Amino acid sequence: MATVYVCESVTLDEDELKERFVRSSGPGGQNVNKVSTAVELRFDVGSPALPGEVRVRLLRIAGKRVNEEGVLVIRAERFRTQERNREDARERLFELIREACVVPKRRVKTKPTRASKERRLDSKTRRSSVKRLRTGKPDLG
Template sequence: MAYPVLPDLVISDDDIVVTYIHASGPGGQNVNKVATAVQLRFDATRCAALTSRMRARLRLLAGSRMTREGEVILTAQKFRSQTRNREDAIERLCELLRQAAHVPTRRIATRPSRTQRRRRMDDKARRGQVKQGRGRPTLD
C-alpha cells in the first residue's frame, strides 16, 4: 500500500514498520490483554522518495523522535483500537513529511523608518515618566 503525502511524494508500505505495544490509559480489562498502541518506524535515510533537503528539514522538525541513524519513531495510543491508532500514526508521519517538504520563505531584513524610531523613543520616554511617577513622593 502507498500513502500519498504530496502530489509528487508517495511513501510506500515498505518504508514503514509498524509494531503493536501495550498502551496506558483507558480501556478497562482490555488494556492488559490487547496491544492497541502503535509504534511506527520510518527510515528516512533509506527512503528514495525524500530529497536531501527534505531529510535535513525532517531532522530539525522531528527532533527527539528521530534517532541518530535517521529513523523516525512515532507512538500512537490515542484510540482504543489498533486500526485507528495505526491510521493516526501514519497521518502524523504524513503531516511531518508535508512540513519537511515545505520550504519556508526567507525573511528579508528591513530597517525601521525614521518615524517609527522617533515614535519608539517617544513611547519609551513616556513609559519612563509613568514609572517615575509611581515612586515615593518627595517633600518639596
C-alpha cells in the same frame, strides 16, 4: 508493494513503514492488560524517497522523535483498537512529512521608518524622565 502519496515531491512504499504493536497505557478497559493495541510506527528518515531539503526540514520538525540511527518513531495509543491507532500513527507521520515539504518563505529585511525611530526615542525620553522624578533629582534639561 503499495505506494502512498504524501505530497507532490514524496511518495513512500508501504515497505518503508515498520509497525510494531505494543501494550497501551491508554484506554481499553479490561483489555488494556491483555491486548497490544498501541502502535509504534518507525520510518527511516534516510529513505531515498525523501529529497534532501525535505529530509533536513523533517529532522528539524521531528526533533526528539528521531533516534540516533535516524529513525523517526511515532507512538499512537489514543484509541482502543489497533486499526484506529495504526491509522492515527500513519496520518501523524504523513502530516509531519507534508509540513517538511513546505518551503519556508525567506525573510525580507526592512529598515525602521524615521517616524518609528522618533516614536521610540520619544518614549525612551518620557520613560527616563519618569524614572528621574522618582529618584528626587531635579530635571536638569
